[in-house]
Amino acid sequence: MYSTELGQLAGQPFAKGHATGNDFVLIADPNAEIDLSAQQVAALCHRRFGIGGDGMIRAVPTSKMPGYEQLADQNPDAYWFMDYRNSDGSIAEMCGNGVRAFAHFLIAEGLIELLVGQSFYIGSRAGIKMITRIADGYAVNLGPWGLIFEDKAEADSIDSLVKPRGWDQALPALSITMGNPHTVVALPDGGMLDALDLFEEPEVAPKPEHGTNVEFVVPNEPLIEEDGVAQIKMRVHERGVGETLSCGTGACAAAAAVRYWARGTALINQWAVTVPGGVVGVEFRANEAGGEDTILSGPAELVARGVIGAK
Numbered sequence: 001m002y003s004t005e006l007g008q009l010a011g012q013p014f015a016k017g018h019a020t021g022n023d024f025v026l027i028a029d030p031n032a033e034i035d036l037s038a039q040q041v042a043a044l045c046h047r048r049f050g051i052g053g054d055g056m057i058r059a060v061p062t063s064k065m066p067g068y069e070q071l072a073d074q075n076p077d078a079y080w081f082m083d084y085r086n087s088d089g090s091i092a093e094m095c096g097n098g099v100r101a102f103a104h105f106l107i108a109e110g111l112i113e114l115l116v117g118q119s120f121y122i123g124s125r126a127g128i129k130m131i132t133r134i135a136d137g138y139a140v141n142l143g144p145w146g147l148i149f150e151d152k153a154e155a156d157s158i159d160s161l162v163k164p165r166g167w168d169q170a171l172p173a174l175s176i177t178m179g180n181p182h183t184v185v186a187l188p189d190g191g192m193l194d195a196l197d198l199f200e201e202p203e204v205a206p207k208p209e210h211g212t213n214v215e216f217v218v219p220n221e222p223l224i225e226e227d228g229v230a231q232i233k234m235r236v237h238e239r240g241v242g243e244t245l246s247c248g249t250g251a252c253a254a255a256a257a258v259r260y261w262a263r264g265t266a267l268i269n270q271w272a273v274t275v276p277g278g279v280v281g282v283e284f285r286a287n288e289a290g291g292e293d294t295i296l297s298g299p300a301e302l303v304a305r306g307v308i309g310a311k
């Protein structure tokens, strides 16, 4: 079935889940016994020869995650670590939709208990994150957003150029970190957004050091609805994956970029980001350190369970 050796993964139970159509293969590794290779991840995430997914998530105790054990000392409540991989097997620092699917998986597996209104912590490559169960899903505090090319962005409000494949013209963009890198491009209308061919990776120059996820965004007209929530539409080409139906950190980066561009007029804190797979919420909230946290919210569900390598 798979084009690679399954090794320790043969016989391993898995769940398949998604968060606004961003889909993942999830496994629990409570004794930290599984050493995932990039080839295994790519084989499992393959849409024809594998289970299929935009990424793979392993739940492992933070105290047993090589290189991240100190997070468990920093916050012993962050018992579980989200070991996230892109579908090509590469490692990414953070996955906003993945965090919600991860929380849902931990509850479904009986690894944590979490009632609506309660919060818990996880470890991740982007540090410790707090997740709250809300009525219709999960809200994760992803921490502060940041400008990747700070000097250039502050001087010009844009810092790079992006050329979708097949286009002659390059478009101005802003690069934002949400723990992982993003480059956001604003388009003038929804027709252009729908027509984009995102099968291939857009050209980005300059590109953040470790590659980037590219978000194309169209602000609604008017941007702010009567309820005070700003509305934008987004499509994304993800690093290590390709076009996906949703990207949580991408939605936060897109809202942060449009908010940054509009900062002269109003500082809007509540955003609704429509992606092909649904709608996610983004909130910017002042934190105790005098900075600003980014809170992503939206649904997550599991759709199947199985055993890897079952014949």
Ligand SMILES: N[C@@H](CCC[C@H](N)C(=O)O)C(=O)O
Binding pocket: 022, 086, 091, 092, 093, 094, 095, 096, 097, 098, 180, 181, 213, 238, 239, 240, 241, 244, 246, 247, 248, 249, 250
């Ligand atoms: N889909 C994710 C982001 C996953 C990681 C990304 N492809 C990267 O390489 O940074 C999300 O929901 O945030």
